[in-house]
Amino acid sequence: MCELYCKKDTLALRRKHIGPSCKVFFAADPIKIVRAQRQYMFDEKGEQYLDCINNVAHEVLKAALKQMELLNTNSRFLHDNIVEYAKRLSATLPEKLSVCYFTNSGSEANDLALRLARQFRGHQDVITLDHAYHGHLSSLIEISPYKFGKGKDVKKEFVHVAPTPDTYRGKYREDHADPASAYADEVKKIIEEAHESGRKIAAFIAESMQSCGGQIIPPAGYFQKVAEYVHQAEGVFIADEVQVGFGRVGKHFWSFQMHGEDFVPDIVTMGKPMGNGHPVACVVTTKEIAEAFSSSGMEYFNTYGGNPVSSAIGLAVLDVIENEDLQENATRVGNYLTELLNKQKAKHSLIGDIRGFGLFIGIDLVKDPQRRTPATAEAQHVIYKMKEKRVLLSADGPHRNVLKIKPPMCFTEEDAKFMVDQLDEILTVLEEAIGAQTESVVSDNTPCRTKMPKETRLELLSEGAPDQKENPSQKRNGLRTDKHSLLSKRLKT
Amino acid sequence: MCELYCKKDTLALRRKHIGPSCKVFFAADPIKIVRAQRQYMFDEKGEQYLDCINNVAHEVLKAALKQMELLNTNSRFLHDNIVEYAKRLSATLPEKLSVCYFTNSGSEANDLALRLARQFRGHQDVITLDHAYHGHLSSLIEISPYKFGKGKDVKKEFVHVAPTPDTYRGKYREDHADPASAYADEVKKIIEEAHESGRKIAAFIAESMQSCGGQIIPPAGYFQKVAEYVHQAEGVFIADEVQVGFGRVGKHFWSFQMHGEDFVPDIVTMGKPMGNGHPVACVVTTKEIAEAFSSSGMEYFNTYGGNPVSSAIGLAVLDVIENEDLQENATRVGNYLTELLNKQKAKHSLIGDIRGFGLFIGIDLVKDPQRRTPATAEAQHVIYKMKEKRVLLSADGPHRNVLKIKPPMCFTEEDAKFMVDQLDEILTVLEEAIGAQTESVVSDNTPCRTKMPKETRLELLSEGAPDQKENPSQKRNGLRTDKHSLLSKRLKT
Numbered sequence: 001m002c003e004l005y006c007k008k009d010t011l012a013l014r015r016k017h018i019g020p021s022c023k024v025f026f027a028a029d030p031i032k033i034v035r036a037q038r039q040y041m042f043d044e045k046g047e048q049y050l051d052c053i054n055n056v057a058h059e060v061l062k063a064a065l066k067q068m069e070l071l072n073t074n075s076r077f078l079h080d081n082i083v084e085y086a087k088r089l090s091a092t093l094p095e096k097l098s099v100c101y102f103t104n105s106g107s108e109a110n111d112l113a114l115r116l117a118r119q120f121r122g123h124q125d126v127i128t129l130d131h132a133y134h135g136h137l138s139s140l141i142e143i144s145p146y147k148f149g150k151g152k153d154v155k156k157e158f159v160h161v162a163p164t165p166d167t168y169r170g171k172y173r174e175d176h177a178d179p180a181s182a183y184a185d186e187v188k189k190i191i192e193e194a195h196e197s198g199r200k201i202a203a204f205i206a207e208s209m210q211s212c213g214g215q216i217i218p219p220a221g222y223f224q225k226v227a228e229y230v231h232q233a234e235g236v237f238i239a240d241e242v243q244v245g246f247g248r249v250g251k252h253f254w255s256f257q258m259h260g261e262d263f264v265p266d267i268v269t270m271g272k273p274m275g276n277g278h279p280v281a282c283v284v285t286t287k288e289i290a291e292a293f294s295s296s297g298m299e300y301f302n303t304y305g306g307n308p309v310s311s312a313i314g315l316a317v318l319d320v321i322e323n324e325d326l327q328e329n330a331t332r333v334g335n336y337l338t339e340l341l342n343k344q345k346a347k348h349s350l351i352g353d354i355r356g357f358g359l360f361i362g363i364d365l366v367k368d369p370q371r372r373t374p375a376t377a378e379a380q381h382v383i384y385k386m387k388e389k390r391v392l393l394s395a396d397g398p399h400r401n402v403l404k405i406k407p408p409m410c411f412t413e414e415d416a417k418f419m420v421d422q423l424d425e426i427l428t429v430l431e432e433a434i435g436a437q438t439e440s441v442v443s444d445n446t447p448c449r450t451k452m453p454k455e456t457r458l459e460l461l462s463e464g465a466p467d468q469k470e471n472p473s474q475k476r477n478g479l480r481t482d483k484h485s486l487l488s489k490r491l492k493t
Numbered sequence: 494m495c496e497l498y499c500k501k502d503t504l505a506l507r508r509k510h511i512g513p514s515c516k517v518f519f520a521a522d523p524i525k526i527v528r529a530q531r532q533y534m535f536d537e538k539g540e541q542y543l544d545c546i547n548n549v550a551h552e553v554l555k556a557a558l559k560q561m562e563l564l565n566t567n568s569r570f571l572h573d574n575i576v577e578y579a580k581r582l583s584a585t586l587p588e589k590l591s592v593c594y595f596t597n598s599g600s601e602a603n604d605l606a607l608r609l610a611r612q613f614r615g616h617q618d619v620i621t622l623d624h625a626y627h628g629h630l631s632s633l634i635e636i637s638p639y640k641f642g643k644g645k646d647v648k649k650e651f652v653h654v655a656p657t658p659d660t661y662r663g664k665y666r667e668d669h670a671d672p673a674s675a676y677a678d679e680v681k682k683i684i685e686e687a688h689e690s691g692r693k694i695a696a697f698i699a700e701s702m703q704s705c706g707g708q709i710i711p712p713a714g715y716f717q718k719v720a721e722y723v724h725q726a727e728g729v730f731i732a733d734e735v736q737v738g739f740g741r742v743g744k745h746f747w748s749f750q751m752h753g754e755d756f757v758p759d760i761v762t763m764g765k766p767m768g769n770g771h772p773v774a775c776v777v778t779t780k781e782i783a784e785a786f787s788s789s790g791m792e793y794f795n796t797y798g799g800n801p802v803s804s805a806i807g808l809a810v811l812d813v814i815e816n817e818d819l820q821e822n823a824t825r826v827g828n829y830l831t832e833l834l835n836k837q838k839a840k841h842s843l844i845g846d847i848r849g850f851g852l853f854i855g856i857d858l859v860k861d862p863q864r865r866t867p868a869t870a871e872a873q874h875v876i877y878k879m880k881e882k883r884v885l886l887s888a889d890g891p892h893r894n895v896l897k898i899k900p901p902m903c904f905t906e907e908d909a910k911f912m913v914d915q916l917d918e919i920l921t922v923l924e925e926a927i928g929a930q931t932e933s934v935v936s937d938n939t940p941c942r943t944k945m946p947k948e949t950r951l952e953l954l955s956e957g958a959p960d961q962k963e964n965p966s967q968k969r970n971g972l973r974t975d976k977h978s979l980l981s982k983r984l985k986t
Contacts, residue, residue, distance in 0.1 A: 004573035011571065017579035019594040019778075020787035022794065024571060032571035041570075065558055077518060077534075078504065078525035080497035086510035101512040104597040104772040105797060111630045136795055137604050138632035147791060272796060279597040279772040279797040285512075294513035298640060301515065302629055303765060304598060304772040 003044050007032045025053075025394070026387055039408045039415055041392065050391045050415055052407040063316030064278065067309045081311035088318055089284060092253045094264045099290040102306030104279040106242030106271025107135030110205075112283045112300070113267045114139055117203035117236045120292045125158045127190055127204040127230070129165070131213035131398045134205060134240055143205060146212050146398075158199070160190045164210060165218040168353045168364060169372055183218070184225030191233045201235035203267075208255035211243040214397025215362025215404055217355050223259045236289065239265035242281070246273045247321050247409065250331030250358030258357065273409070276317050280310040326409040330358035337361060337405070337416040344420060348427045350375055350434075359411055363403040363423075374399030378434075382426055389422040496537050500525045518546075518887070519880055532901045532908055534885065543884045543908055545900040556809030557771065560802045574804035581811055582777060585746045587757045592783040595799030597772040599735030599764025600628030603698075605776045605793070606760045607632055610696035610729045613785045618651045620683055620697040620723070622658070624706035624891045627698060627733055636698060639705050639891075651692070653683045657703060658711040661846045661857060662865055676711070677718035684726045694728035696760075701748035704736040707890025708855025708897055710848050716752045729782065732758035735774070739766045740814050740902065743824030743851030751850065766902070769810050773803040819902040823851035830854060830898070830909040837913060841920045843868055852904055856896040856916075867892030871927075875919055882915040 005013065010032060014024075024030040031049070035042040041049045067081065086100040103109045118124055126143050128134070133146035141147045142156050155161065163171045165183040172179040191201055204226055210216035227237045244255040245268075252258055256265055266289060271281030293300070304310065321327065338354060338361060345351040352366030352375075365375035365382070379395040382403065386393045396404050407415070498506065503525060507517075517523040524542070528535040534542045560574065579593040596602045611617055619636050621627070626639035634640045635649050648654065656664045658676040665672040684694055697719055703709035720730045737748040738761075745751055749758055759782060764774035786793070797803065814820065831847060831854060838844040845859030845868075858868035858875070872888040875896065879886045889897050900908070 004577055007571065010573055010576055013576035013580055014571065017576060017583055017591060017593050018799075019592050019776075019783045019793060021783070021792055022594065022799075023792050030571050032573075034572070064561060068557060078500065078507065078523050079527070080503055083503055083506035083510060084497055087506055090510055098510060099512050100510050101515065105601065105795070107795075108598065108601065108630065115631055115634075136793060137601065137630055138608055139630065141608075141791075277797065277800060277802065279803070290512045290514070298634075299514055299516050300512060300629060302598070302600075304770065306511075307770060309770065310772070 003032075003034060007044060025392075026384065028384075031387070031392075038410045039412075048390060049387075050407075050419060052405050052411075052419060053392045053394050063312045063319075064309060067312035079308050079311070081308045081315065082306040085306070085311040085314050085318075088315060089270075089282060093268065093284060094261075096264060096286050097268055097284045099285050099287055100306075101283045101285075101300060101302075102310070103271075103281045103283065103302055104304050104310075105135075106240075106269060106281050107137045107140055108302070108305075109242065109269040109271055109281040109283045110134045110238075110240060111137050111139050113205070113238045113240075113269050113285075114143070114203065116267055116283065116285055116289050116293050117238060119296050120236055120289050121200070121202070121234045123200035123202035123235060125160060125194055125199050125201050127160045127162055127187060127201060127235075129163070129206050129210060129213065130161050131164050132206065132210060133212040134207075135242075160194060160201075162187045162190055162204075164213055164216055165222050166210075166214070166216045167219055168355065169214075169374075170216075180219040180221035181225060183222055184229065187226050188229045191229055191235075195233070201230065201233045203236050203238050204230040205238040205240060207240040207242070207244060208258075209244045209249075209357070209360060211360075211404070211406070212396050214364070214399075214402040215356055215360065217357070218259075220259065223256065224263045227263060227265070236266035238267045238269065240269050242269055242271040243406070244360055245270045246317075247327035247330055248273070248358055248360050248406065250327055250334050253327065255357070255360075274317060275310060275313045276320075278310060278313045279304070280306075280314050321409070324410065327358075329411075330409055333411050333413055333416055334358035334361065336413050337420070340416060340420040344424055344427070347424070348431060350378060350427055350431060356405070359405070359407055359409060361405040362397075363405070364397075365401045365403065374401035376401045378430060379403060381430065382423070385426045385430075386422060389426070391419050391422050393419075496525075496527060500537060518885075519877065521877075524880070524885075531903045532905070541883060542880075543900075543912060545898050545904075545912060546885045546887050556805045556812075557802060560805035572801050572804070574801045574808065575799040578799070578804040578807050578811075581808060582763075582775060586761065586777060587754075589757060589779050590761060590777045592778050592780055593799075594776045594778075594793060594795075595803070596764075596774045596776065596795055597797050597803075598628075599733075599762060599774050600630045600633055601795070601798075602735065602762040602764055602774040602776045603627045603731075603733060604630050604632050606698070606731045606733075606762050606778075607636070607696065609760060609776065609778055609782050609786050610731060612789050613729055613782050614693070614695070614727045616693035616695035616728060618653060618687055618692050618694050620653045620655055620680060620694060620728075622656070622699050622703060622706065623654050624657055624709075625699065625703065626705040627700075628735075653687060653694075655680045655683055655697075657706055657709055658715050659703075659707070659709045660712055661848065662707075662867075673712040673714035674718060676715055677722065680719050681722045684722055684728075688726070694723060694726045696729050696731050697723040698731040698733060700733045700735075700737060701751075702737045702742075702850070702853060704853075704897070704899070705889050707857070707892075707895040708849060708853065710850070711752075713752065716749065716758075717756045720756060720758070729759035731760045731762065733762050735762055735764040736899070737853055738763045739810075740820040741766070741823055741851055741853050741899065743820055743827050746820065748850070748853075767810060768803060768806045771803060771806045772797070773799075773807050814902070817903065820851075822904075823902055826904050826906055826909055827851035827854065829906050830913070833909060833913040837917055837920070840917070841924060843871060843920055843924060849898070852898070852900055852902060854898040855890075856898070857890075858894045858896065867894035869894045871923060872896060874923065875916070878919045878923075879915060882919070884912050884915050886912075 032044045033041045034044050039051050041051050089100060090098045101112055103112060128143040130145050133144045134140045143159055145161050148155060163183060163186050167174045167179050172182040176182055194201055230237050239256045241254050247253050249255050249258060256263065267283060267285045269283050274280050341354045341363060345354050349369055350365050351363060352369055352372055353364035355362050365379045367373040367375045376399050379401040383393045383395050394404050396402055525537045526534045527537050532544050534544050582593060583591045594605055596605060621636040623638050626637045627633045636652055638654050641648060656676060656679050660667045660672050665675040669675055680697065687694055723730050732749045734747050740746050742748050742751060749756060760776060760778045762776050767773050834847045834856060838847050842862055843858050844856060845862055845865055846857035848855050858872045860866040860868045869892050872894040876886045876888050887897050889895055
């Protein structure tokens with residue numbers, strides 16, 4: 001009824017007219033979604049999927065419609081919506097973060113944040129975290145190791161990559177006496193080395209919790225120490241809240257606030273859930289930085305940024321978060337979900353780590369809990385099996401082995417229970433298969449790869465998430481190891 | 494009734510919470526617009542303004558609402574809207590331009606166009622036109638002489654600036670035997686020089702008609718020749734249609750099509766009017782370039798780009814253009830308006846040139862028709878006086894002396910007549926004042942600046958369009974010359 005084309009034709013048209021670099025989820029069998037309601041999505045056959053991926057949904061229809069009927073124009077005219085929205089957003093932030101620039105995407109926001117930082121003291125260099133992703137624009141791919149490692153791009157000389165403060169799989173782990181200081185000292189070292197070679201640091205940028213990088217939660221105290229070093233170097237601290245802001249962590253409206261009141265970034269960028277899918281994003285900074293930018297003499301004009309409709313939608317989203325008590329919901333459901341997942345961790349050796357806050361949780365799958373070897377192929381298998389069970393999950397991180405949970409904020413305890421039950425079933429069958437398979441491998445002592453029927457291998461290879469084909473080494477890492485290549489075959493027999 | 498704050502408070506909140514680099518129109522007395530209908534805008538007092546500025550308005554409410562009620566999600570799921578929209582857009586373009594990438598702004602589109610071009614053959618350098626403006630992102634300010642001349646930015650070594658093919662005020666004028674070849678040869682020379690210093694050209698980028706640069710129409714044959722040279726250098730031709738596409742020129746859907754069927758760009762970017770104010774934009778390119786981009790291994794993902802709501806709105810805009818015959822309207826009203834303006838040109842020595850196609854017209858104001866000296870202060874005066882008469886116009890170009898006409902596509906002949914009548918009155922009074930003043934200046938032979946009461950000078954200085962304060966040399970150029978500094982005073986007495 002909502003379809004214009006049958007799925008086959010949609011796919012064909014997509015292949016013909018949409019850039020092949022734009023990947024779909026579940027490439028081997030993509031989903032066609034025609035309708036959604038709160039945390040549920042429906043395909044062309046009316047099948048219902050539980051959405052644990054789309055962190056951008058609230059109900060704001062009425063506000064959009066009302067403003068669209070009245071007026072939409074650019075910010076070169078005075079309008080109450082943009083100033084009201086700026087005022088409301090500022091009120092959620094520490095006092096010194098009071099000046100807003102509205103854009104249409106998190107990427108535009110991060111690009112502007114870099115421009116603000118670079119104009120501030122005239123410095124150029126940027127320190128970014130390993131595996132970080134900050135957007136799809138040229139200037140952001142430059143500072144996104146998640147991206148520039150792939151493709152033909154290489155690290156530019158003005159970019160410095162600090163180790164991700166990952167206490168599970170990183171350089172300094174939970175058994176380290178003071179991982180926060182150890183990781184911050186790495187940033188300090190980078191600054192010193194930059195200074196020695198005559199370079200100057202404009203900014204340190206990090207997501208308050210690293211999302212694409214594998215749902216990483218920096219240790220307490222890390223940001224404070226980094227900010228201290230960066231400020232000493234006359235740089236600014238940019239907190240990227242595009243994926244992790246707007247109450248998702250529950251207790252706080254912004255994720256960086258979890259680090260305590262003595263930590264205040266100089267620039268905060270926000271986007272994604274901000275407009276319930278409507279393209280609206282923002283940079284908030286201090287008066288001092290804004291004035292430095294302005295005094296450079298260059299105007300900033302963004303045709304759609306902060307237009308009356310976008311602002312009305314943004315305001316409505318803030319209202320919904322407040323009126324539906326979505327932060328409290330994120331805390332309650334998030335705690336419950338974490339509790340359920342920790343029970344799963346005790347039960348399944350494939351789960352190496354459960355980490356997160358509120359409705360931002362990572363499930364780190366490992367082949368071996370001691371060695372913490374990323375279970376990449378298993379994670380891909382799990383997300384495809386979850387899809388069969390009508391639950392939408394994605395896997396990410398440098399090894400693509402971390403199940404990312406960042407559902408719509410209206411996610412319920414029943415949804416959490418349902419999701420975990422499905423995961424439990426899948427992991428149980430999977431672990432049995434791996435166990436059986438390991439025995440089988442041991443018993444006949446022959447490389448499994450050569451024994452697997454061709455079609456099974458192909459199926460496995462084509463099943464990966466969108467990015468997978470890009471990196472042959474990742475494909476090998478897991479998918480072609482002897483131990484797991486038989487996975488799918490065994491599961492089907 | 495539609496106001497949340499009185500105008501004074503709106504202004505105060507704007508000063509407090511919105512970045513000072515974000516300028517308003519008519520800085521001295523900005524307009525607060527609360528409602529709009531087709532080509533009319535209404536301020537908080539209900540005053541009606543004729544809109545000759547906002548090139549982004551059609552009626553597409555119903556489509557937006559319908560899709561918002563159903564679903565909004567990202568392009569990682571299959572959806573008919575995005576493929577239908579891509580198919581419809583491709584159908585408006587030459588056959589080889591068949592692959593689309595959807596973004597949220599013309600800036601995002603131009604950034605992606607550069608990435609596509611740079612990946613294609615691995616080249617880096619970009620040739621851009623003088624005074625060009627291609628967007629507000631870091632990568633675009635680099636290639637926008639309109640921007641990087643201001644601020645602290647300087648031209649990067651991989652950017653080459655070719656002279657604007659302006660046959661009215663440029664290097665080669667209408668009296669030149671073959672200005673198209675002469676301007677194209679300048680590009681050829683740049684390519685040769687780049688090659689000599691070991692550099693490689695990735696792209697030539699130009700608006701099909703230069704908008705912010707002063708409503709410049711390249712001479713026939715120019716683009717063909719440039720494309721030939723750029724292709725020989727293994728570069729690509731990017732046509733920026735963000736401000737000038739979607740039927741605005743009347744006879745053709747895209748402005749570059751005015752140059753004949755033997756000219757086909759390799760990449761076309763589009764935005765602004767595309768979504769009736771909704772943030773939607775697009776890059777269209779060839780299969781070959783798209784595949785080269787994809788084979789680089791880097792995924793392109795734009796959270797909101799091409800989402801079902803944006804695509805539905807884009808489709809509705811295409812429908813409206815077709816159903817309301819807006820291209821035919823642009824031709825008819827545009828021709829009529831040009832005819833009226835040419836009569837004004839015969840009447841007023843301040844009008845040096847009338848140029849344009851359809852509803853994209855420039856009125857080049859000059860102090861002296863022979864020397865073509867830009868009448869910067871006069872242009873600022875005119876747009877403020879037009880505002881008093883409830884007509885919204887802007888002045889642009891490197892000298893800020895070109896009145897830009899690019900109204901909503903539903904602009905009527907009555908609107909055109911009304912606009913020209915107001916302009917006629919203003920120019921008549923202004924020319925009388927200049928005449929009187931010139932005599933007065935001549936007669937008492939004293940620099941007028943020193944004689945002008947302070948408040949009048951301040952008023953004039955603060956009246957400039959948003960960008961004006963940025964460039965003291967421009968401020969002097971006109972506003973402080975002896976001849977015109979008394980302008981406003983005389984007009985008021």
